Amino acid sequence: MATLKQLRTFIAVAEYRKMSEAAKQLYISQPTVSQIISDLEKEYHAKFFERVSPELKITPAGLLLLDLAREIVAGHEHLEQSMKNIRSLRPLRVGATLTIGNTLMGALIETLLERYPDIDATVFVEGTKLIEHRLIHNELDIALVEGIIVRQEILAEPVLEDNLCIICGRKHPFADGAPITIDKLRHQNFIMRERGSSTRAIFENLMLTHHIPFVTKWECVSRCAIVDAVRHNLGLGVLSERCVQEYVEKGDIVVCPVEGFSMKRYFYLCYNQCRAFTSQMQDFTDALRRMTPPQVLPDA
DSSP states (O other): OOOHHHHHHHHHHHHHSOHHHHHHHHTSOHHHHHHHHHHHHHHHTOOOEEEOSSSEEEOHHHHHHHHHHHHHHHHHHHHHHHHHTTTSOEEEEEEEOHHHHHHTHHHHHHHHHHHOTTEEEEEEEOOHHHHHHHHHTTSOSEEEESSOOOOTTEEEEEEEEEEEEEEEETTSTTTTOOOBOGGGGTTOEEEEEOTTOHHHHHHHHHHHHTTOOOEEEEEESOHHHHHHHHHTTSOEEEEEHHHHHHHHHHTSEEEEOBTTOOOEEEEEEEEETTSOOOHHHHHHHHHHHHHSOOOOOOOO
């Protein structure tokens, strides 16, 4: 029977498609990884990988073992975590992307803890790809993201609508707040989020669709840095309406309405379907639904 070490090694090889990379991630030698895979194939009389350069190709038998191995390892990790905390609070590891972390997560966790004081919540605010990686590798229990999740193991359910907007400084020609045509954005300087962010991808795709060239003058992960650059009239910015509301109300910046230019998106509740859906994950989901008004959302 396969051991947990063997199954974890097999999962790493299946995910990284290279024994050298799996060995690096597991802090063991490549010959050890190779021997473990060979032992598993002998144990179950099956071939789990095709040795095709430059990467390994998993076989149908390997895919079957991968699903089962993830269930077994996840179950063991859940058991270990539960028993370690059997006399303490219910642990919950939550991920959030930057916009959500900046605008929603604080109030959500406050609501959660007021209703369920026995939950011990830890929050990680980072990019969608890193959150996806953490969910796959059991470093997070549940997450809220605005980006696109690609791994099939992760269920991504739309739970909240969000709108992006274009902002400018008080001295910008667009600062009178009158609607502008999309053509007015041609060759404008923009202060943009980093590459890979949902905010930037949505804006760039729309500009490409409408054949409107623009200039990226700044790139940064911080909404405060974007707002500050826009406030100093260094370019236009693109952020969630949730991120700029307080600055607009204070008169630091102005929202520029663009005719026929909708930048709607959704926030997604995500968790790994290969792992147990715990009571604290359910409580988090319930707290989120109580905080947000009913909306018409697309099917998950």
